[in-house]
Amino acid sequence: MGDGKIRLLLIEDDSVDRMAFERFAKREQLAYVCRFAASVETAREALSRETFDVVIADYRLGDGTCLDLFDALNGVPVIVVTGTGSEETAVAAMKQGASDYLIKDPLGNHLKTLPITVEKALSRKRAEDELRRYREHLEDLVRE
Numbered sequence: 001m002g003d004g005k006i007r008l009l010l011i012e013d014d015s016v017d018r019m020a021f022e023r024f025a026k027r028e029q030l031a032y033v034c035r036f037a038a039s040v041e042t043a044r045e046a047l048s049r050e051t052f053d054v055v056i057a058d059y060r061l062g063d064g065t066c067l068d069l070f071d072a073l074n075g076v077p078v079i080v081v082t083g084t085g086s087e088e089t090a091v092a093a094m095k096q097g098a099s100d101y102l103i104k105d106p107l108g109n110h111l112k113t114l115p116i117t118v119e120k121a122l123s124r125k126r127a128e129d130e131l132r133r134y135r136e137h138l139e140d141l142v143r144e
């Protein structure tokens with residue numbers, strides 16, 4: 001994020017939802033550098049090749065669910081977005097480590113909450129990283 005732009009991976013297998021996201025990001029002039037994946041497999045490839053600040057993932061994908069990717073995230077915050085979710089799905093996503101969980105609505109109003117949801121996920125990640133660095137420093141001091 002050194003250039004002020006957020007490197008974002010959108011994992012979405014529905015082309016209409018992907019275009020809606022692209023139009024929204026452009027209209028709102030969001031400082032996102034976006035990459036797109038339409039499946040668990042292509043998302044894994046993208047995650048192995050590039051570094052992302054945040055992932056926005058549709059829950060249900062053609063070759064699995066976004067939960068199948070959590071082992072490949074390496075600490076990158078993920079926001080799960082779904083149109084077919086339930087409380088059980090939300091709980092499972094949050095237990096796996098999702099930063100947030102949003103329900104898609106037919107009018108696309110969920111997109112309006114994405115910028116603040118992304119910022120909250122990134123702020124939480126920064127705080128966790130800072131806490132980890134403090135903990136490591138304290139452990140170093142104790143060893144000395």
